[in-house]
Amino acid sequence: MEKHSDYHHGSLRRALIETGLELISEKGVSAFTLRELAKRAGVSTAAPYHHFRNKAELLEAMAAEGWRMMGEGFEASSAAEETPMERLYAIGRAYITFALEHTPYFRVMSRPDLYCTEEESDYSGTGLEVFEMLKSAVTECYPDRDRSDPVIQATVLNAWVQVHGFSMLWIDGPIRTTSLGKLGVEELMKLLFKTPVTG
Amino acid sequence: MEKHSDYHHGSLRRALIETGLELISEKGVSAFTLRELAKRAGVSTAAPYHHFRNKAELLEAMAAEGWRMMGEGFEASSAAEETPMERLYAIGRAYITFALEHTPYFRVMSRPDLYCTEEESDYSGTGLEVFEMLKSAVTECYPDRDRSDPVIQATVLNAWVQVHGFSMLWIDGPIRTTSLGKLGVEELMKLLFKTPVTG
DNA sequence: TGAGTATCTTAACGGCGTCAAGATTGGAGA
DNA sequence: TCTCCAATCTTGACGCCGTTAAGATACTCA
Incomplete structure (x- = not known):
């Protein structure tokens, strides 16, 4: 250049x-x-x-770049693991790690109202690819089940909701201001991924 | 009046x-x-x-009112249940139900940057009471365990993260635009609360 | 009734996103 | 090398925003 x-x-x-x-x-x-x-x-x-045509389009470019980076993080972290289940956990950790290490990216990405013109209209390139990667990782944990199997759907939903909810509540502050905050991110991620029965 | x-x-x-x-x-x-x-x-x-002194204070008043309403919803829904575990599920459902039925309230509540002056400074009255109610509900599920027991901490974290993550992802659109959206809220809540192993 | 206070209005300030019109530059083709 | 065009950047303006000062109005209570 x-x-x-x-x-x-x-x-x-x-x-x-x-x-x-x-x-x-x-x-x-x-x-x-x-x-x-x-x-x-x-x-x-x-x-x-x-x-950029306007402010929203700049934010959209930031978000798209962030989603691409997160997808690459998924591939890099899961490639190092042996079993499907370990790869799924690696993806979950990669989601949270990205949110914490690239917080400004994540803040824009998780505010679709800032860059999505209307409901559902241009929702592509806004993390749906990342969602599909998560879904594939779950599917490979249950090779003998259909992609529409309730167990798969439940696991996908649960994983998504967990990593997103944790990331939001951590960077926005709530978790850190409660007693849970003292445990630190690493400890909390272990707790989160090992919980045998959900609340 | x-x-x-x-x-x-x-x-x-x-x-x-x-x-x-x-x-x-x-x-x-x-x-x-x-x-x-x-x-x-x-x-x-x-x-x-x-x-109101400024726009932020108006939003703060909205948020405070919303948190109080959610707390009342917690009490009303858990009072009707018999066992501690059922009360905990009722609280989880109440959280999501509130977010979906009072979305404008929830949108303000979940944006502490709009009404919290600084980090940690005046974080009271912003949902910490609601968090404490959730924590109590979890504690009563394990009467023989200490409040700092890892199992309790993990369950609290998991429940919080699940209901918040699901609420955000639902009202913001992502879940509804994927294959999961076709299942509807009721079905997804059942899946979420029954998942035996987390992602 | 009258004074004082709470409430509301008018008018203004600087900052914001956005756009039209014009200036400057880099590069492709002669 | 020169010329001209398209890409890029600037200036200046518009309307809308949050916020404030100063003044008008109306309720309250002595």
Whole structure:
């Protein structure tokens, strides 16, 4: 990538995504502002509109990138495991790990109202691929069962709900402010994945 | 409550909360605007500031009211059950039922960044009482165990994470857009609460 | 009845997302 | 190498937002 003049930034689109995530990390996604982002990126207020139609489209690009990264994390972490069940656990850990290590990405990803124009309309590329990977991982734990088997459906639902619920409640604060918070993430993940009977 | 003149609304505080929740229900919490709320309530732009210091305080009042309602729902639904375990399931159902039947309340409640000034600072009155009720319900399922017993901690964590994760993923859309959505809420809750081994 | 307080309005400020119009630049084709 | 076009960026503006100061109105209670 060549260095350009002062007038033409050269790779503003990339810079907007990265600096935007920094900004979200500092002040939260609801206080995230296009004008401040432009200022920090060293361009004018209107410059971002040559790379994204509006603010929602920038957030959508962030979310899509995050979902892709999470999918790659799924593959990387499950590839190292031997059994289907271990691969499923690895995926669950990868979900939570991503949420905690790439919190600004996850914050945008888990707010579809920010970047999905309407209900169901353009819901593709928003994590459905990740959901399918989870579903496949569960299916391979029960090779003799159909994909619509209640056991599979229940396990998929439970795994999804667990990793998502834990991630949200951890990064938003509730878990950390209660007695559970003292146990730390690692211990809580062990508890979560070993619970024999659900509440 | 007497009817007042046109100039003095009479019960503006209450009207702002209720009309505000209507507005949130229609356009989402991120598009919720004080100015539009004032217009719909038939008062001037500055009128709400005589009842709430700012927008965050209005949202905080909504959230506090929602948490109180959810707590009452917990008590009402668990009182009808015989065994501790049945009471715990009833509380779990009550959590999800509240999120689905009072979605605008739940949307505000589950966005502590909107009404909590800083991290941990004023986190009281934001659902910790509800968490304590859940914890008590779990503790009574294991009368011979200490409150810090790992089994109890795990069950509390799992129950919380399940009901919260399911509620979020349902009202935000993801679950409904996948194959799981076809099963409906009732069926999914049965699957969730019966899963013998977690994902 | 009159004073004081609670409540509401008007008008303004700066910041926001967005857009139209114009300036600058990089690069493809002569 | 020159020319011109498309891509990129800036300036300046619009309407809407949250918030506040100053003043108007109405209820309350002595």
